[in-house]
Amino acid sequence: MTHDPISRFRRFARSVTTEVGALDESFLGRGRSLGAARVLNAIGHGRTDVAEVRQYLNLDSGLLSRLLRQLESEGLITLSPHPTDARARIAALTPLGQSEFDAYEGISNTRASELFARHPRPEALLAAMDLIASALGQDRITIEERDPRDPQSLFCLNEYYAELGRRFKTGFDVNLSCDPQATDMIPPRGAFLVAMSDGMPIGCVGVKGHGGDTAEIKRLWIAPSARGLGLSKRLMTAAETRARELGISTLRLDTNSALPEAVRLYQTSGWTEIDRFNDDPYPDHFFEKRI
């Protein structure tokens, strides 16, 4: 039979490589090699340190050096010494470089939006892409500490609130719950961790401290497309480690039976159920863990 998972996967791989190949072809149309175009794009996307570009594109230093020279001689970028490390250099787009970068962006954006425009269910297509990106990018998921007020963190928090609203019969109103102060989730009192996958936040967790040796775990959320990959365990482990570094010895958390995956996670990872320790109207399960 021809419709086993493997051949379906193959058809997928073939369609995507063809698409990517076609995009590369159009990039080539601007009279520059793909390598140079990639470097320009990396710089345009804010990777200004030469070392950063090299790491991102995984390039040999010699090769990158030549590509940078080429872009410089085309008048697309300027190279200046790094302010704090005179060995290193930082790259910046010139106005000409910016317009060339915009042209590349235009090519890929047009392709992408045409794809969505002619599709009957663009949201389904995007959800499918998220799912696949999470599945394929599993090994490249990183956990970063961030300010809970930065855009990536806020994105996670909003998704979290929206999901609670859908899951709780009564809906969810942040103002009724004891919303942690951002400063309680910033060192030295606490921390906020975001799981990033190829530049997109796909999960978060907060450690809310108050200066003592006890803290609360709050706002554990995983994007639907990344569920089941063991990410919540990774986030919780990272949160515990970070809490320990901050001098915290006891963690507590509250949760709700409308979130059975969460309850199960805590039960199976060393947490003990305890009595209610606050009067927040939403939670109905309370846990504690010594770390």
Add this chain to the structure above:
Amino acid sequence: MTHDPISRFRRFARSVTTEVGALDESFLGRGRSLGAARVLNAIGHGRTDVAEVRQYLNLDSGLLSRLLRQLESEGLITLSPHPTDARARIAALTPLGQSEFDAYEGISNTRASELFARHPRPEALLAAMDLIASALGQDRITIEERDPRDPQSLFCLNEYYAELGRRFKTGFDVNLSCDPQATDMIPPRGAFLVAMSDGMPIGCVGVKGHGGDTAEIKRLWIAPSARGLGLSKRLMTAAETRARELGISTLRLDTNSALPEAVRLYQTSGWTEIDRFNDDPYPDHFFEKRI
């Protein structure tokens, strides 16, 4: 904001290219260039005519010639003259070539099945891949005439029956419906068309004749992942064209109001509703079209 469709698409593209790149790397591990490996794979997948391989991989004839020579000198393939065209050649794997081909297959199959094995919802992942493959492969969908009894056709027909079973309140039993004889859907009486996308069947339609100048359209089906892309219209147009070639001047069809997309399609593409013309228990709408 960073979570617009474009950046989600980008994250997807990046994760897939990384995956494909990693696969290519492992291919390289067998001590052969990627080009040669691709040619070997194309031959192993049954593309025996050199011309076919060239077209499939979109290679320059000179380049392919050299790659074939290399594979031949490695003892992986044999090249023999084409039986009916002495200019052309056909390639075949030697036993050694077959085992080398199997090794490549093993690499990619292992990767794919590991991906599915560690995913919580492999079916959802596959459905997502199908959806994306259909969306990206739109321009590469071909409509082929096939024997309604060949495996690709049977796959479509079974999916079609299964779907009717789900859609009709009463279920669907092929034996109660007047199932067309295969020979009625083979020239000169009729035809059976299958829409193929990268080697997978994603839709079908039958023209069921009885030797006269009237025929019926039967078994119009589109895979869920390929719906909304205008494929049913393409299939119907192809069916009409083929019917005309077979000397048919009037087409009829029956359908059911549980398939509203179908009813709407016929109403908007030149068909006129007519009285019941058979006593099949399932249909409740009947159409006719002069072509």
Add this chain to the structure above:
DNA sequence: TCAATTATCTGACTCTTGTCAGATATATTT
């Protein structure tokens, strides 16, 4: 039958990518 076309092969080239071994200047560590 003869001219045009087709399938493949050959040789000569180019470009891009990538590797490697130093060279140079600056930072960091001891």
Add this chain to the structure above:
DNA sequence: AAATATATCTGACAAGAGTCAGATAATTGA
């Protein structure tokens, strides 16, 4: 201050992918 490490640059090279202009032999069409 000396030794070591780091960031980048330079030159020399090699392999892969791909292009192009003919050459050859077979097939097709007028």
